[in-house]
Amino acid sequence: MSNKGITPRNQSYSQWYLDIIDRAELAENSSVRGCMVIKPYGYAIWENIQKELDRRIKGLGVSNAYFPLFIPLSFFSKEASHVKGFAKECAVVTHYRLKEAEDGSGVVVDPSAKLEEELIVRPTSETIMYDTFSRWITSWRDLPLKINQWANIVRWEKRTRPFLRTTEFLWQEGHTVHSNHEESEKQVLEALKMYTQFAKEVLALETYGGKKSESEKFAGAVDTYGVEALMQDGKALQFGTSHDLGQNFAKVFNIKYTDKEGKVDYAWQTSWGVSTRMMGAVIMSHSDDLGLVLPPVIAPIKVVIIPIYKDSSKEKVLEFAKDIESKISAIVEGVKIDDREYESVGYKFNEWEKKGVPIRVEIGEKDLDRNGVTIVRRDTNEKSEISINSIGSEINMLLDSIQSNLLSRSSTILQKNTHTISSYDEFKKQLKGEKGFLKAYWCGSKECEDGIKYDTKATTRCLSGEGKGNCIYCEKESTKEWVFAIPY
């Protein structure tokens, strides 16, 4: 198996992510591909991400709920551009029963069990949720309605990549319904802000967020906003979106309410989501040649203690190590002592480095003698010796500083790799070389956008700001500056 294509720096990466995911070993002759198995260590990272994100989502006044995996074809086909956007990547359920094959070779689909109406495995849940919403909402008193769902979804993409584009993925999708456009617009921006803050504070990632161009919009949205992160190879990764759906879905799903004046009107909606792709963003952004580097907030193991001893000192060192463990655990969550006897010290160092554990505490005879420990921080690989007085709070502070160091590193990288560009030659040259984010004016025409994409593979990622300049492609005057990049 080759893992080319997901490396932050060419090779070395392939083995790092294998601690987190595995290829789905599907049955022989299965045409299912591009699914991934998330291993326990990887899932623990996801759970930490979920926990932090869920708290923030609830902070927006949103409640969790769950809707069906299957969407009747008729629901799905109601919003024209939505169908058009997703039609080519849907898994369809056509039958509900199997039977034994006549030649005894196993089971086959029972043709008599054909569904009256096909079911779509959700590629996103707008349609199935909004059908329900139309029955929940009748009055202004029912609004705003704010629902979030944690779920798996399926998009049958032609080409998959571990983490970045898997056939099935886990995500969170927020859906809100409002009585007017000002309020729903505000919600869209609030969600966007929540995501960019989340990226900063939890994932230690600096990102660009902003409005998407017409061609990059979500299928069925009036406007789409996106959060874009920069990977080490200079490509951009969109890891979150927030959509202003206007009344597009309300009109086809008949989501109407009576306002305070007794007038009936269609509601205004938003939807927004982030997925397991975030984990890909974290891995690809922070990893180095030694393996993963996890931001402490999402690291399942934040501190690993490695006792180092000879037979003669074994008991003393282990006892000291356990004492240190309980001292740190009193203040810090996620402390692990690696006292496996059957692995060598070097192996352990390597293993936890590879897994991105933020702090390693080494405890040996030398440390015992001076009543201290040796610690190594994963972000810089700096080694230092600290005394055991107030070790818990010191480690806690160090975790904070690792978290903020990763963020400032990410900010610096983003700044360094963002270039304001005014000539198309320069634009092309940059994208052939180091890539990164390019800020340039664009007239807004599809011809220019397509031309740029054809020449360079770069697309508009999001609106950068307003000003005055000339379209990088056709040189017509424009007031809008966009962020361009080659996307994943």
Next chain:
RNA sequence: CGGGGUGUAGUUCAGAUGGCUAGAACGCUACGUUCGGGACGUAGAGGUCGCUCGUUCAAGUCGAGUCACCCCGACCA
């Protein structure tokens, strides 16, 4: 769907011009010696060579078909 490539041990791969009982490294198991940066020794377990048909005295090796997977495009979070 187009272009390219690959199927041999758990994994990564070697097995020119067909030839004896199919190999290596890593991993795995047991025992011993080790342990401040991926330890070492000894002994072991592990394979219908993707599948089918054909050519041949003889097929992992040649031919045809088939299935699966990977990479590069188009499409996308």
